[in-house]
Ligand SMILES: [Zn+2]
């Protein structure tokens with residue numbers, strides 16, 4: 001089969017690879033129907049890379065497809081079934097998994113990053129990470145389930161309640177998914193900060209009450225969020241986006257929840273916002289969960305059959 005292989009040092013090449021075959025009792029072979037390209041994929045291919053990956057690995061971790069073969073121990077999936085896959089299969093045995101924090105599994109080995117993924121005709125995944133999926137959603141929508149699951153996880157961590165105010169930095173795919181999910185959760189108003197007019201229009205279409213550029217936010221903050229925001233979502237990615245993530249957007253009297261997809265800089269669990277000062281962060285009891293890997297929330301999205 002033809003496969004898009006990360007060759008290291010910023011190189012991606014189409015190679016001929018053998019189709020995956022069943023080697024373990026819980027293996028599932030999937031014919032890929034659609035596979036997205038994640039910001040992580042771009043980071044992997046940057047020089048120097050912004051995300052680690054194993055050279056020689058077939059890329060692609062946001063995908064759907066149909067089961068073509070299952071191992072001898074797989075009883076709840078059948079050949080021909082449409083499925084999606086948690087691209088970060090959890091081990092179920094490490095201390096994090098046993099403590100009920102599978103997203104922090106110590107033995108994660110992500111498909112498309114550290115083992116072969118889905119930018120190919122076929123991909124192999126462990127049955128525990130494979131979820132049945134309705135035939136109804138169009139492929140280009142269904143392939144968004146993996147990033148949507150990450151966003152649902154982050155939203156649940158933020159414990160959004162109806163009527164709470166939100167500011168979302170960045171209206172890329174993740175920022176727009178957060179906007180849509182928070183809208184569905186009843187959050188209002190939702191203020192999206194985005195310098196790109198095309199992206200801002202998408203954010204309004206999926207639920208933003210108002211979109212502003214970073215400069216406009218600086219002028220209109222007191223008008224738009226007079227008490228500050230209950231929830232701050234940092235989906236801006238790069239400091240170069242020009243977003244003024246200075247930690248002054250939350251309510252001064254209220255524990256503010258701050259969702260971030262991926263710590264781009266700074267230590268894990270640290271305060272990753274440019275210009276943020278730690279005493280203020282601690283004083284206001286900011287909750288800074290890293291909302292990256294999806295786990296149980298795979299079951300609560302709007303698209304998959306079992307959810
Ligand atoms: Zn991804």
Ligand SMILES: [Zn+2]
Pocket residue numbers: 090091092093094095096097098102104105106107108
């Ligand atoms: Zn584990």
